[in-house]
Amino acid sequence: MKVIVNVKLKAGVLDPAGKATENALHSLGFISVNDVRIGKQIVFNLDIDCKDEAKKEVTKMCEELLANTVIEEYEIVL
Amino acid sequence: MKVAIINFPGTNSEIDTKWAFDKLGCDSEILWHKESSIDADLVVLPGGFSHGDYLRTAAIAKFSPIMEAVKAHAKKGGYILGICNGFQMLLELGLLPGAMNKNLSLNFIAKFHCLKVISNSNKFLSNCEVGEILKVPIAHGEGNYHIDNYSLFKMQDKEQILLKYCDENGEILNPNGSVDGIAGICDENKKIFGLMPHPERACDELNGSVCGIKMLKGFL
Numbered sequence: 001m002k003v004i005v006n007v008k009l010k011a012g013v014l015d016p017a018g019k020a021t022e023n024a025l026h027s028l029g030f031i032s033v034n035d036v037r038i039g040k041q042i043v044f045n046l047d048i049d050c051k052d053e054a055k056k057e058v059t060k061m062c063e064e065l066l067a068n069t070v071i072e073e074y075e076i077v078l
Numbered sequence: 079m080k081v082a083i084i085n086f087p088g089t090n091s092e093i094d095t096k097w098a099f100d101k102l103g104c105d106s107e108i109l110w111h112k113e114s115s116i117d118a119d120l121v122v123l124p125g126g127f128s129h130g131d132y133l134r135t136a137a138i139a140k141f142s143p144i145m146e147a148v149k150a151h152a153k154k155g156g157y158i159l160g161i162c163n164g165f166q167m168l169l170e171l172g173l174l175p176g177a178m179n180k181n182l183s184l185n186f187i188a189k190f191h192c193l194k195v196i197s198n199s200n201k202f203l204s205n206c207e208v209g210e211i212l213k214v215p216i217a218h219g220e221g222n223y224h225i226d227n228y229s230l231f232k233m234q235d236k237e238q239i240l241l242k243y244c245d246e247n248g249e250i251l252n253p254n255g256s257v258d259g260i261a262g263i264c265d266e267n268k269k270i271f272g273l274m275p276h277p278e279r280a281c282d283e284l285n286g287s288v289c290g291i292k293m294l295k296g297f298l
Contacts, residue, residue: 009179013224014255016180065141068134068170070177071224 003046003058004077007067008039042066051078079298081106082118084148086139089126091161091278098278098294111142120157120297121148123164125217125276135178135220136166145171157201157297158270162218165262165272174265174272175233176225182255186219190286191253193261193275194244197237200268204296211248212241212289214275216261221274223256223263230257238264241273 009015015037022036048054058076067074081099085092085108092108099106099122109116111128129138139145152158152173160168168174181187195203195210206212225233233239241262245251250259254274262273277290 013179014182014222016182016184016222016255020184065133065137068137068177070169071179 001046001048001051001054001078003044003054005042005058005062005066006039006075006077007042007062007072008037008074009071010073013071054078079104079120080118081120081122081297082116083108083122083124084111084142084144085109085124086111086126086128086142088128088130089124089163091125091163091276094276095122095124095161095278098281098290101281101291102295102298104298109144111139111144113144114147116144116147116151118151118156120159121151123148123158123160123167124278125162125164128163128167131163134170136163136170139163139167140170149173152270155267155269159202159297160270160272161276161278162221162274165274166220168270168272173270174263175229176223176257176263178220179222179224179255180220181218181222181253186217187221187253188217189215191216191261191275192244192246192248192251193241194248194250196239196242199237200240200264200271200296202264202271202296203240203293205292206296209248211244211246212280212293213287214277214280214289214293215285215287216253216275217279218254218274221254221256221261223260223274225257233263236266238266238268240264240271241275 018036062074242259252259280287280290
């Protein structure tokens, strides 16, 4: 099955790339924009048919490698 | 003193680091990250871009085969020094608390910077005075150290904050957004050290500073 993992900085952790993008949008005149956050999307195929088992496996991947849970949070989309 | 310097694909400071420790008369060797054992008093994780810094800095280095031996070395109370990318590795391994974020300016910063010695009750900075200002190069894109307030207070209490960025007069001058201007820390037992600046690049008058040799000498 196709797996999407979205990783982003936790709320409260300053996101320098998001801030720079927000400033750029403001200078282009998009002044209604605020609180821009930039994350990563990791997409892959997983050879596991059972959704529960897949979720368990991907959670392990996130905790061990895909996210640094000190400052990042992740979302798994199956 | 025996020093093992670990070389990962993408490391670029292993030779400078070996040169610095050789200058101090240490018996040093560079070990490839696929080795499985380490026989040394001090393990150094040098600067660079291990495994290309893909995903996050040091995220993949954490799983290099030699890391089992590095963790075992830590467990038995051996000394470990992580410089720049090596500091990021120690955070990823959980051997030091906190995490690294991109520099606030988003710029890669490479220049000499002043550092203030916050604590010298450890082997690494034992030759330095508290409040002393050291001039050491920094070279990083992700040196914005992050830690929650509770852990920060705990670290302050246990004298784990070793170095802060400052100007020539010792006033805090933060180049990367790091919490509390922190440039270097250690673990509770004062055996594991991590810092973003590069002491190995400040070991000869020709480099523009000899402050680094004074720091590294502490391990002897």
